[in-house]
Amino acid sequence: MKLLIISSAPLIASHDKWYAYSPYINEIKIWSHYVDEVQFCAPIWETDEGLLISEIPFNMLPPIQLIKFNIKSVAAVLNSFYSVFVNMKIIYQAIKNADHIHLRCPGNIGLLGCFVQILFPNKKKTAKYAGNWDPKSKQPWSYKLQKYILSSTFLTKNIQVLVYGEWPRQSKNCKPFFTATYSEKDKEVIQKTDFNKTIEFVFVGNLVRGKNPLYAIQLVEQLIKKGKNVNLNLYGEGIERTVLEEYIQNNQLEKNIFLKGNQNQETIKKAYQKSHFVLLPSKSEGWPKAIAEGMFWGCVPVVTAVSCVPFMLNHGDRGVLLEMNLSNDTIQLEAIIEDRKCYVDKSIKASEWSQKFTKDIFETEIKKILQS
Numbered sequence: 001m002k003l004l005i006i007s008s009a010p011l012i013a014s015h016d017k018w019y020a021y022s023p024y025i026n027e028i029k030i031w032s033h034y035v036d037e038v039q040f041c042a043p044i045w046e047t048d049e050g051l052l053i054s055e056i057p058f059n060m061l062p063p064i065q066l067i068k069f070n071i072k073s074v075a076a077v078l079n080s081f082y083s084v085f086v087n088m089k090i091i092y093q094a095i096k097n098a099d100h101i102h103l104r105c106p107g108n109i110g111l112l113g114c115f116v117q118i119l120f121p122n123k124k125k126t127a128k129y130a131g132n133w134d135p136k137s138k139q140p141w142s143y144k145l146q147k148y149i150l151s152s153t154f155l156t157k158n159i160q161v162l163v164y165g166e167w168p169r170q171s172k173n174c175k176p177f178f179t180a181t182y183s184e185k186d187k188e189v190i191q192k193t194d195f196n197k198t199i200e201f202v203f204v205g206n207l208v209r210g211k212n213p214l215y216a217i218q219l220v221e222q223l224i225k226k227g228k229n230v231n232l233n234l235y236g237e238g239i240e241r242t243v244l245e246e247y248i249q250n251n252q253l254e255k256n257i258f259l260k261g262n263q264n265q266e267t268i269k270k271a272y273q274k275s276h277f278v279l280l281p282s283k284s285e286g287w288p289k290a291i292a293e294g295m296f297w298g299c300v301p302v303v304t305a306v307s308c309v310p311f312m313l314n315h316g317d318r319g320v321l322l323e324m325n326l327s328n329d330t331i332q333l334e335a336i337i338e339d340r341k342c343y344v345d346k347s348i349k350a351s352e353w354s355q356k357f358t359k360d361i362f363e364t365e366i367k368k369i370l371q372s
Contacts, residue, residue, distance in 0.1 A: 003035040004098035008107030010045040022054040032058040034370045041094045043068040091116045103127040106143040114149040121157035130286040132307035133163040164287040165308030180362040202275040204290035207238030212281040222330040272297040295354035298347045318349035
């Protein structure tokens with residue numbers, strides 16, 4: 001079976017080897033176990049442009065290069081008409097020569113793939129919708145269009161659309177799914193230090209406005225002002241780094257808040273293991289990987305109620321749902337910090353829930369999908 005992956009996620013060529021975004025490649029590696037050939041249909045970058053990348057560890061056919069373009073508005077679509085036309089021709093030919101089509105959505109390339117796949121109702125298809133599937137959420141028009149096409153049983157045939165969370169009135173195209181980082185063999189009991197020592201918070205994600213790293217810093221700052229012995233380590237890079245550095249310096253937070261940059265998976269795992277809370281005040285998420293990972297290691301998640309997050313946290317039973325009000329959110333965290341039993345209860349529940357979603361189970365589900 002030849003698996004064709006149509007995605008906006010770029011490939012990077014360096015020294016006769018291919019690289020891509022690390023978490024993405026870790027997942028695609030599992031898909032590669034159950035097909036004969038893998039081919040990417042995606043943009044190709046000359047440099048990583050600050051993206052956390054790793055070498056593609058499986059054999060693949062020469063990639064099919066697409067042109068990078070922008071369709072965030074109708075005007076941008078008109079300005080990119082040539083690129084859209086050329087890309088759709090390329091995608092059409094690529095689908096024609098493949099056995100199983102795997103769309104990665106949402107994204108510019110994913111949207112084109114959604115349109116072109118309509119012409120191939122008999123081809124086996126899957127789509128991984130990595131964004132927020134909540135039908136009530138505010139999203140760009142292009143995201144809503146992708147969701148509409150993928151869920152429509154009239155337009156899209158022979159597909160399983162993997163979505164995060166369970167939502168009412170979904171079509172038979174949609175299959176609730178998850179993402180996994182750790183295996184059954186990784187499971188171990190982590191004993192968190194008590195709060196008499198330093199209370200550790202961790203943020204893992206891109207340093208961009210959508211992830212709200214500044215709010216994470218401000219929230220921990222409020223706890224410091226309340227006399228709590230608190231540290232926050234932020235892992236990731238992004239265009240907001242300079243803003244965050246200036247804020248930390250201007251507010252004399254250098255002894256408590258640290259920007260660690262991009263780090264490998266082992267370093268991140270150790271950070272989760274030593275942390276009490278994993279913090280992500282994001283504006284939008286699909287399946288917040290950092291939250292699921294932190295929960296695996298017993299971190300109490302502190303996160304906004306977006307996408308499937310309320311389901312992940314059982315509406316606050318195994319974490320804290322942020323209101324995005326500094327005063328109210330500080331009060332929520334203070335209450336848990338001052339109630340050790342409450343903290344331990346949430347930590348245990350978070351770990352027990354997250355450890356149900358291992359790579360072993362994930363791989364079993366992928367195998368079923370490809371062999372069905």
